[in-house]
Amino acid sequence: MEIQSESSMRRRVILFPLPLQGHITPMLQLANGLSEAVVSVADAVAVMTQVNDNCVEPFRDCLSKLLSNVEEEPIACLITDAMLHFTQSVADSLKLPRIVLRTSNISSFLVFAGTPLLHEKGYLPIKDPLSDAPVIEFPPLRVKDIPVVETHDPVKGQHLLLSMISQTKASSGLIWNSCEEIEQDAVTTLKQEFPIPIFTVGPFHKYFPAASSSLLSQDRSCISCLGTRPIARWPFLWVVRPGSVHGAEWLEALPRGFLEMLDGRGHIVKWAPQQEILAHPATGGFWTHNGWNSTLESICEGVPMICHPSFGDQQVIARYVSDVWRVGLHLEKKLEKGEIERAVKRLILEDEGQEIRNRTMDLKEKVDNFSKARGFGISGFRELG
The missing domain is CATH 3.40.50.2000 (Glycogen Phosphorylase B;)
Structure with missing residues (x-):
């Protein structure tokens, strides 16, 4: 350059x-x-x-x-x-x-x-x-x-x-x-x-x-999918990178009948245009490993997070998200169906979730104002x- x-x-x-x-x-x-x-x-x-x-x-x-x-x-x-x-x-x-x-x-x-x-x-x-x-x-x-x-x-x-x-x-x-x-x-x-x-x-x-800059082809079908689903149904978009699950090429590890059971409530892709998704008004929360790029993009779009760090710096970032900036919920390594359901409900339905969204929007505004200035x-x- x-x-x-x-x-x-x-x-x-x-x-x-x-x-x-x-x-x-x-x-x-x-x-x-x-x-x-x-x-x-x-x-x-x-x-x-x-x-x-x-x-x-x-x-x-x-x-x-x-x-x-x-x-x-x-x-x-x-x-x-x-x-x-x-x-x-x-x-x-x-x-x-x-x-x-x-x-x-x-x-x-x-x-x-x-x-x-x-x-x-x-x-x-x-x-x-x-x-x-x-x-x-x-x-x-x-x-x-x-x-x-x-x-x-x-x-x-x-x-x-x-x-x-x-x-x-x-x-x-x-x-x-x-x-x-x-x-x-x-x-x-x-x-x-x-x-x-x-x-x-x-x-x-x-x-x-x-x-x-993406090394993988982005599936843009999920953008129109976000725009057509009513929020009341709690739809989800799930990105599963090929080869990310040991011993599986893509979705083989999912339980039998899982995809049919979704009945249109969920959309699974191999890779997605993340910045556009986070900026979409239908996006109410982001379940993330808390890589810094993803965390920063989420903050900048005012999207609260559910934190499930995997390794390295993600663990530090997730703790700051939940305990310092207080713009997300930490799963605390409890990857269990009931814990995940409770975290989603806390973030989407309960007063605690609204308070987290308010803090996320406040932080977004501070970053925006700082950037403009x-x-x-x-x-x-x-x-x-």
Whole structure:
């Protein structure tokens, strides 16, 4: 991508995302915005370790070739995903500023950065994954919320995490898909612990949409489906990504007769245009794993959530949704029919649900007002060029 400098010379910014859907989307959104002013893995640590170990020389060669045209189109900086920590040494060797993009939220990043402290205090390794005991050093987390990435090689997982943190601190700046209206306290703490330029320029999807970033084909039939069903029937739209259930290609794991029993009350798709669905007036709630992109999109559309985190930063985000911002209900790892039914009723029918919707709309309005007042520019990036 190219940007225009104040001296009217065209300069390039090189962006290098991690090849996973949740990381590609915000990187492309960022790239699209600056130009104008799914991989399913069994062991994410193994994949990211291989990328960091094997891409050093090919990446240096590629970047060197791009830099060879420096007189025609100077390169201002390199922007890479935080998990691609190897790019810092390459950037240093070529005397090129590297800015880090972290695609999750700030609060979960601070918890990851505090992993050595969690080991020192005896929280890690986790002895009881269902423990409600508070994590004093990171309120409002409970022990069961501490992010743990499942891997066959914990030593490599620890090395990957520590390298990500150290090379982020060594970078020329840190970009966040977040804003102060959502994470003010976390921003303050981050600036104390990471003395580098901090750019909170989110929510990306509001500034720089990148609809083509999806790795899977979106089924748009669900949009018209939402518009034709009366709210009183409690219809649902369910996205089941192919291969997401172990041992099943798609819907084979559903009970026999389930689809016939729906009688038009539910619609199941393989992938969906999530932002459009959340913005649809028929959407009354969002049951989510609480990936940061999804959580941020839900907040920005004023849609309350039912939280069922699966792994990693999702656990931290879900706790903030339910206990800090109070814009959702937490299932607390109770994936049982009765618990799910109670959560839906609380969110849709009861006074508690209305209070949650009111808080969600208040937070949405704060983010909207903050976004309008701030706008977006690239002057901060020019300084690093």
